[in-house]
Structure formats: structure tokens, C-alpha cells
Amino acid sequence: MTVTSRHQPTGTAGRSSPGAVLMPSEGENMSTATEPSAPRGVFRRFESKFPRGLVIRLIAYLFVGHLFAFFVYLLFVLGGENQ
Template sequence: MSERPDPEPAATAEQAPARAGRDMEERLPPSLWIRLLVYVVVGHLLAGFIYLLFEVGSKAQ
């Protein structure tokens, strides 16, 4: 006979969804990190291009 009794199935079922939901809130999926990185890089490239247009335009006058 084991020293620790098995947990009741009802208690385990109640704790599992709460833990899974909490893990999802604390950690983002890898695909979301990749999308975020792409958006940041593309946003910076677009901002740099617009800045370059203003610099070239100011030299032309």
C-alpha cells in the first residue's frame, strides 16, 4: 500500500483547466512571437523608408 493516497478525480479535473488557462496567460505561443517580430521589423523598415523620403525631399529644395 502506498503512503500517499491517489487524488480524487474530481479535484484533479477542477485544477487542470485552471492551470492550463494560467499557463496560456503567462506564456505566448511561438507563432505569436514570430508574428510580433515580423511586425516590429517591417514597421521599423517602413518608418526608416519614410524618414529617408523626407531627408531626400528636404535636400531637393
């Protein structure tokens, strides 16, 4: 009966530091590396914290508020020229 050892060699291949970046091996494509899709997770987390209606109202209020501020600014600029 033969006993085989399952441990890694004592080189650096078996070790990984906490901040190490794992690169795909030579035959592995970069797109097959398992990375989470960041935008989809960010949007899900964003929608879970803020309902869609709130976000739409916030954008609308910001746009209308800036439009009103521009109108008031324009009134002062045009009113100042007539003096």
C-alpha cells in the same frame, strides 16, 4: 546499548540563514552542485505565456514597421534636400 546523538554541533555549520549561498565542499566540483538550468526554464515559461506564432509575428511586425519608418524618414530627408 549505546545511544548516539544525531544533532549538529553548536557551531555555524548546522545553521543556514534564508539568504545564505551554499558553496560546494572542498572535494565537490562546482558543476555537480544542483542548480536549475535557468535558460530552459525561462524559455518554457515564455512559450507557455506566448505561443510561438505570436512571437514570430511580433518580431516580423517590428522589423517591417521599423523598415517602413526608415523608408518614410529617408523620403523626408531626400525630399528636404531637393528644395
